[in-house]
Amino acid sequence: xxxxxxxxxxxxxxxxxxxxxxxxxxxxxxxxxxxxxxxxxxxxxxxxxxxxxxxxxxxxxxxxxxxxxxxxxxxxxxxx
Amino acid sequence: xxxxxxxxxxxxxxxxxxxxxxxxxxxxxxxxxxxxxxxxxxxxxxxxxxxxxxxxxxxxxxxxxxxxxxxxxxxxxxxxxxxxxxxxxxxxxxxxxxxxxxxxxxxxxxxxxxxxxxxxxxxxxxxxxxxxxxxxxxxxxxxxxxxxxxxxxxxxxxxxxxxxxxxxxxxxxxxxxxxxxxxxxxxxxxxxxxxxxxxxxxxxxxxxxxxxxxxxxxxxxxxxxxxxxxxxxxxxxxxxxxxxxxxxxxxxxxxxxxxxxxxxxxxxxxxxxxxxxxxxxxxxxxxxxxxxxxxxxxxxxxxxxxxxxxxxxxxxxxxxxxxxxxxxxxxxxxxxxxxxxxxxxxxxxxxxxxxxxxxxxxxxxxxxxxxxxxxxxxxxxxxxxxxxxxxxxxxxxxxxxxxxxxxxxxxxxxxxxxxxxxxxxxxxxxxxxxxxxxxxxxxx
Numbered sequence: 001x002x003x004x005x006x007x008x009x010x011x012x013x014x015x016x017x018x019x020x021x022x023x024x025x026x027x028x029x030x031x032x033x034x035x036x037x038x039x040x041x042x043x044x045x046x047x048x049x050x051x052x053x054x055x056x057x058x059x060x061x062x063x064x065x066x067x068x069x070x071x072x073x074x075x076x077x078x079x080x
Numbered sequence: 081x082x083x084x085x086x087x088x089x090x091x092x093x094x095x096x097x098x099x100x101x102x103x104x105x106x107x108x109x110x111x112x113x114x115x116x117x118x119x120x121x122x123x124x125x126x127x128x129x130x131x132x133x134x135x136x137x138x139x140x141x142x143x144x145x146x147x148x149x150x151x152x153x154x155x156x157x158x159x160x161x162x163x164x165x166x167x168x169x170x171x172x173x174x175x176x177x178x179x180x181x182x183x184x185x186x187x188x189x190x191x192x193x194x195x196x197x198x199x200x201x202x203x204x205x206x207x208x209x210x211x212x213x214x215x216x217x218x219x220x221x222x223x224x225x226x227x228x229x230x231x232x233x234x235x236x237x238x239x240x241x242x243x244x245x246x247x248x249x250x251x252x253x254x255x256x257x258x259x260x261x262x263x264x265x266x267x268x269x270x271x272x273x274x275x276x277x278x279x280x281x282x283x284x285x286x287x288x289x290x291x292x293x294x295x296x297x298x299x300x301x302x303x304x305x306x307x308x309x310x311x312x313x314x315x316x317x318x319x320x321x322x323x324x325x326x327x328x329x330x331x332x333x334x335x336x337x338x339x340x341x342x343x344x345x346x347x348x349x350x351x352x353x354x355x356x357x358x359x360x361x362x363x364x365x366x367x368x369x370x371x372x373x374x375x376x377x378x379x380x381x382x383x384x385x386x387x388x389x390x391x392x393x394x395x396x397x398x399x400x401x402x403x404x405x406x407x408x409x410x411x412x413x414x415x416x417x418x419x420x421x422x423x424x425x426x427x428x429x430x431x432x433x434x435x436x437x438x439x440x441x442x443x444x445x446x447x448x449x450x451x452x453x454x455x456x457x458x459x460x461x462x463x464x465x466x467x468x469x470x471x472x473x474x475x476x477x478x479x480x481x482x483x484x485x486x487x488x489x490x491x492x493x494x495x496x497x498x499x500x501x502x503x504x505x506x507x508x509x510x511x512x513x514x515x516x517x518x519x520x521x522x523x524x
Contacts, residue, residue: 038452
């Protein structure tokens with residue numbers, strides 16, 4: 001999968017978790033500005049595990065890699 | 081008026097649990113399962129206009145004067161909604177000219193939230209406390225059977241919009257109080273029940289550590305507000321992100337509180353085995369706010385921490401994150417909601433006994449929640465700037481102790497809620513100091 005495809009998949013998943021329209025989730029907006037809290041973020045991590053077969057909860061969850069949809073997609077792409 | 085032909089709204093499983101906790105609290109303390117949301121205002125709003133607006137607004141919502149009943153045919157509990165509003169909502173105004181700090185107002189706010197509602201149809205009361213320096217506190221005491229914490233903020237925001245004329249007409253249009261009895265798909269409910277039972281069995285290997293309850297059965301709750309300024313809040317969140325990971329403030333804050341509680345147990349000479357903490361989570365789908373404003377839309381995550389691990393913050397954070405992940409992946413909050421539907425058949429006195437079966441009747445060590453974003457959207461009320469919002473919930477007994485974080489305008493608040501007599505004055509101060517220390521000595 002390309003970074004772009006991962007991004008699109010993430011946006012669909014996050015929109016579903018937040019019950020929001022996918023078009024309202026820009027890839028470069030920090031997650032905390034989308035109103036995502038700890039629980040929603042863990043739901044996103046579960047979505048990533050189910051979709052990309054990657055368990056990330058035990059990784060450092062560094063803001064640099066997990067801060068936006070775009071950085072997260074790049075991180076998943078590297079790990080995939 | 082609200083379109084409801086049957087004038088009844090069937091209660092969810094979560095609502096019935098809240099009703100059971102209300103029953104228990106009324107038996108064990110001076111009042112029921114109530115909470116209070118407090119707006120700290122830079123000025124005092126006009127009390128006459130507030131009272132007038134409140135009466136007009138409340139008339140639109142007969143649901144505010146409902147009561148719990150049970151369907152004689154399908155046996156499901158429901159909220160019986162009167163056809164019209166005959167009673168208004170009480171507004172109590174008090175002037176405290178000689179006080180200027182929040183700490184001085186807390187006793188008056190405590191009195192409000194510990195006062196039993198009159199009769200089965202009163203579920204809401206407002207209080208305005210005006211201080212000598214011009215600031216004021218507007219508190220809304222609410223019955224948890226009618227509103228959960230987020231619903232209370234949404235209701236206040238709707239009231240604000242009504243007062244400001246934004247939605248003066250048709251304010252109640254679109255609210256539907258006709259939730260079905262949900263008496264189908266039994267296999268789903270039983271499967272969810274099996275999953276929840278397994279989780280409870282896994283957690284109940286040893287009774288959780290809990291402070292002994294005071295003897296008298298009619299005590300109220302005492303509260304402590306620990307408020308951090310925007311700068312300190314930013315430092316706390318940055319530290320949380322460094323120690324626990326991005327957006328992992330909830331596991332970080334919970335770990336800090338566990339360490340403080342652990343220090344308290346040790347100071348008392350108690351030998352705790354493990355701590356069990358239920359954390360309430362919001363289950364709203366975010367679709368239509370009007371359909372999710374009233375009643376309860378919460379579920380729970382459960383965290384168990386071995387007391388011998390409570391000194392190692394890094395290990396504890398990792399453990400709590402792993403527990404959170406496992407429970408979300410297993411769908412536990414949804415299963416709890418589904419399984420609780422089965423409990424609606426049980427009368428409240430029976431549920432009180434059922435709750436005391438696992439964990440040797442101790443239920444939990446303390447309650448905890450963290451709300452990252454306020455549902456009160458505006459930054460003003462009746463033209464007055466709001467400088468802070470916090471909640472003062474009465475906590476289920478046992479454990480009679482709770483820690484509630486919320487964030488408003490970049491300011492982190494912690495409210496410690498405690499059954500009167502559970503902690504000594506010195507212990508309450510020690511808890512506050514320990515939590516401040518854990519959070520990096522911010523805000524002192």
